[in-house]
Amino acid sequence: MEFIDYYNILEIQKTSTEADIKAAYRKLARKYHPDLNPNDENAKKKFQQINEANEVLSDPEKRKKYDKYGKDWKHADEFEKANQQQSQSRTSGGGQQSYGSSGGDFSGDFSEFFESMYGSGARTKQTKFRGQDLNAELHLNLMDVYKTQQQTLTVNGKNIRLTIPAGVENGQVIKIAGHGTPGANGGPNGDLYITFTIASHPKFKREGSNLYATVDLDLYTALLGGDLQVDTLDGKVKLKVAPETQSNTKVKLKGKGFPVYKKEGEFGDLYITYNVKLPTNLTEKEKELFTELSKLRANGN
């Protein structure tokens, strides 16, 4: 088992008094408490370590064992028994040595214990504790959140039927009350927080409920005007391109964007940017005609 330096964690010396330990714990607990550091995994881990260190060092018996046996302090009782038996067999002239179990008041992993009981170090009576909140991440495509839909998630072995509202944003967090871990001593359940990660779309970039897309426009339609079919998220639309449309011209298609979160039937806009494409692999005839055109311009027409 890797050695955890509890004195280091509490930033105190090995000679610190009980009062020093208490003061150090209080100071660090206020700094790293999860309530005061929302969405901070590092603070949460640090808080668990601080609680574990305090539980051991603030108890004189446990501290004594920890100081004597270091990383093996949890097996202190075994060692003590073994030492006693050894010294007994020496005085009685030999005999079988046997090692019993420790008696088990340190069963289980301390860190797991504190994971479910953070913040309760000062209150050890039968208080009701609210269960811990759970966090989950749901990865979706853009089209998955274009319409409100239901999905079944499995969290901690339990199936949860979840309604994903249309328009939910990347990074948005939704709370499902009461679906966290069960409370202790009859306390209420914690909550489940689901963070949505929405993948980028190859054609459309999203900003809130507006969408942005770039569409290629051939030279002739750009110069002479015409019709152009463009894709939207709910099908194709035909656009009228005005003559002499420049590259990077933007057009707004009202209501063709993304659904507005929690506003049924309301949509943002789609902004199309034209990218005028020049023809390539010109034939000799085309080159001739373009050369003539260029001369027309050069002559000031």
Add this chain to the structure above:
Amino acid sequence: METRELILIEHFCTNHEIEFSFIDSLHAFGLIEVIIHEDNKYLQQEQLKDVEKMMRMHYDLDINMEGIDVISHLLKRVNSLQDELRITQNKLKLYEKED
């Protein structure tokens, strides 16, 4: 009034083994809303999480009412800034080059 969504403060304090005066203090500082109905005082269900958080601050971390007030305000700002950061990061994605 829908009493289903209201929690009787007396029961809440008994279950959590805290003094009624603590809830009174939170109310006096404007940190929570107390509903009075037929001479009974209630908390709203959606406030429970915040009240429990303030209980932990006070009883576990020894933070006084003034401190809870300041921390609650700062936590609201932190949450708001985290939301703003998320929105800004999403906007920046618009300018990321496609591979």
